[in-house]
Each structure stands twice: as C-alpha cells, then as structure tokens.
Amino acid sequence: MRRIAPLRPLLAAAVAAAVAVAVPEAVVAQSGRGTAAVAPSARAAFVAPAWAFPVTLPTPPDPYPSADSTHRHQVPGSALRFTQQQAYDRHAPVDWFPASHPAPPSIVMHGRRPDIWACGFCHLPDGAGRPENAMLAGLPEAYIVAQVRAFRDGTRLSANPAVNTTSMHRLAKLYTDDEVAQAAAYFARLVPARRNRIVESDSLPRHRIAGLLYARDGSGRVANRGQLIEMPEDLGRHELHDPSVPYVTYVPRGSIARGRRLATEGPTGVATACVTCHGPDLLGVGVIPPIAGRSPQYLLRQLISIRTGARADAGALPMQAVVAGLSLDDMVAVAAYVGSLAPARGRATP
Numbered sequence: 001m002r003r004i005a006p007l008r009p010l011l012a013a014a015v016a017a018a019v020a021v022a023v024p025e026a027v028v029a030q031s032g033r034g035t036a037a038v039a040p041s042a043r044a045a046f047v048a049p050a051w052a053f054p055v056t057l058p059t060p061p062d063p064y065p066s067a068d069s070t071h072r073h074q075v076p077g078s079a080l081r082f083t084q085q086q087a088y089d090r091h092a093p094v095d096w097f098p099a100s101h102p103a104p105p106s107i108v109m110h111g112r113r114p115d116i117w118a119c120g121f122c123h124l125p126d127g128a129g130r131p132e133n134a135m136l137a138g139l140p141e142a143y144i145v146a147q148v149r150a151f152r153d154g155t156r157l158s159a160n161p162a163v164n165t166t167s168m169h170r171l172a173k174l175y176t177d178d179e180v181a182q183a184a185a186y187f188a189r190l191v192p193a194r195r196n197r198i199v200e201s202d203s204l205p206r207h208r209i210a211g212l213l214y215a216r217d218g219s220g221r222v223a224n225r226g227q228l229i230e231m232p233e234d235l236g237r238h239e240l241h242d243p244s245v246p247y248v249t250y251v252p253r254g255s256i257a258r259g260r261r262l263a264t265e266g267p268t269g270v271a272t273a274c275v276t277c278h279g280p281d282l283l284g285v286g287v288i289p290p291i292a293g294r295s296p297q298y299l300l301r302q303l304i305s306i307r308t309g310a311r312a313d314a315g316a317l318p319m320q321a322v323v324a325g326l327s328l329d330d331m332v333a334v335a336a337y338v339g340s341l342a343p344a345r346g347r348a349t350p
C-alpha cells in the first residue's frame, strides 16, 4: 500500500518548515478569500489567468436542456446503450461499465430528489471525474470528507470568482455528513486510471469553451503562448459521460522536463519538492492526496487557487510555501508532468 513509514521524519520536517513559512500569507489570504486580490506586499503580483478556468458566461439557467431521448448511443468497450437525455439525468447517472467498480451507495447513484444531485453525475460512478470537476477514485477517505467540509464552509473556493458558486459549493451545503461519509468510503477504495495524453507543442488545435471545459473548434491551429489546455478527444463521448473517453492536454515545449525538476528538486529546495510530501511516485502519503495521473487542468486550477488564497482550508497550509515559489509557467510545467504519471501502481499510462 502507501509507503508511509520510511518517509515520516523527512515529511514531518518538511511540513513544519512549510507551515512556518506559510502562516503570514494564509492570514492575508483569509481576508482576500475568493478573489485573486491579495496584499501586494505579501505576494509577488500573481494574476490568475482566465484561460485556466474555462466557463461559459452568463451561466445558462439549465446547462442540460432537453436532450434527445430517442437515439440510443454506444461507447467503445460497453455493450450498454443510453440516450443523451439519460446521460444528463442528475439522479440516475449513466454507468457504462458497471462491472468496473463495486455497487455505489445511493448518494453516488441517486443523490436526493428534488435538487440534491448524485455525486456520480459529475464525478462519474467509477470516480474517474472530468477535467471540470475532479477525479475522486483513490483519494484518501479522510481527505474527501475534509474537502467537502471545506467547500461547505467556504474555505475552499476557486481563484475565478465566476466559478465559486458552482455546483460543488452549493451541493456541499446540502449533503448530510452521513452521505459524505458513505461517498468518501466508496470513492477511496476505487483504483484510478489515467485518461490523459500530454502533447508538448508550440501550437494547439483551435478551441472554444464548451460549458466548463475546452473543445476543438474546426480544424485550424493557434499558437500556444504558455497555456495548458485540456480537451476531450471526442466531445460527444464526454457529453455521454463515458469515463474512458481520452483527453489530450497541450502544453509548451519543455514542460515535462521542467515539471520533473520541480517535482523532484522543489521550486525552492527539497522541503518544497512535490515528492517530499506526496511520496516518491506522487501517489500520496497518508492523508496527503495522490496527485499523479490526475487531470492536468484540474491540478493547475488547484495550484493557482492555492496561490491566490482562494483555496485556504487549513489542510492546504503546507502547500502555501510550495506555490509561493512557482511562477505560472512552473505551475503549467509541473501540472503537465504530474498528470503524465501513472495514477496507481501497476496502471499503464496511455
């Protein structure tokens, strides 16, 4: 299982050092929470880039308008068939691969009518998640519980205020502790798979915002000026909530090598190296979450939100010293590298 014992002394020292450095910043962050605005004296100017938080504004009143309920679609590898309208059912998420996971608890597959949505609608029944939300499979149980609490009490927000009020924040206030505990126990024992391919290039396909993510737009290409852009290879399969649809993440050339250096050597020395706390393979240590093989867009969003102080729950304090040493280009690089790794032991990477 997780390699906790050999790392402990180093980890304890690193966490202590990081917390000590982080405290003044975190205090500043409390007052500026939810916005990118923090006291300039406490933080070098850091502006959360809008492109890292794709969102269609104004948010449509119903993002899932009446969809086709007659054509029954298929996805590769599954014998099942579902309509687009079924894929948009917030109380009965489509489960394309029911044999790939144990039976989920009711809150994951049904939520509570009328307006408390099933976790599996967004995070998918197998916990694979999507770039616009989060992969939950294999996260530590206590970490899942703590994060839902942080969404609930408003200590975990997003650096882009436009997405602060989205679903997870609204729902976190409505789920009971018991429902969250059941969901956490379920998702924690699932084994994640990586669905991302990372492409280093000076250019990327022309793209547009489709809800809370990017999608290809036509056939041309545009220059990549320091961005990390993740897109489904097939928007149709993404919309059908197919957990095995491949995603591709475009990053500038040299990102993976730069990210590897940051992960292993740290932006400001070994106390801030990702491997020091997240473990040698970045698969997590105890309650510190695994980060390997998760959506690079998700990872980048978190680094930015921690850096601006929008994500300022107590658990994230050790990360403050880490992100303080990262430029935006560093964050792009490290998110790409971390996302390129296997998310679990023995899981092949695409």
Ligand code: HEC
Pocket (backbone or CB within 6 Å): 107, 117, 118, 119, 120, 121, 122, 123, 132, 133, 134, 135, 136, 139, 143, 144, 145, 147, 148, 157, 158, 166, 167, 168, 171, 175, 179, 180, 183, 184, 289, 301
């Ligand atoms: C309507 C969509 C939606 C539903 C339903 C939903 N979530 Fe989320 N969840 C999100 C989004 C969006 C995020 C990412 C927020 C961010 O970027 O910080 C998220 C993030 C999370 C995270 C943070 C993961 C991490 O790695 O830190 C946890 C834990 C989580 N959700 C648990 C749950 C649980 C448990 C349920 C059901 C009881 C649930 N969510 C239902 C949308 C949803």
Ligand code: HEC
Pocket (backbone or CB within 6 Å): 014, 015, 018, 146, 262, 263, 266, 267, 271, 272, 273, 274, 275, 276, 277, 278, 288, 289, 291, 299, 300, 302, 303, 313, 314, 315, 316, 317, 318, 319, 322, 334, 335, 338
């Ligand atoms: C001093 C210890 C420490 C170091 C070093 C560290 N982390 Fe973390 N990291 C944490 C802790 C603890 C959390 C959990 C935060 C929480 O509970 O909210 C975390 C959370 C994260 C998250 C959010 C995960 C999620 O599921 O939302 C990301 C992304 C992350 N770290 C990336 C990195 C990267 C990249 C590096 C290296 C550049 C790094 N961390 C170095 C301790 C550390």
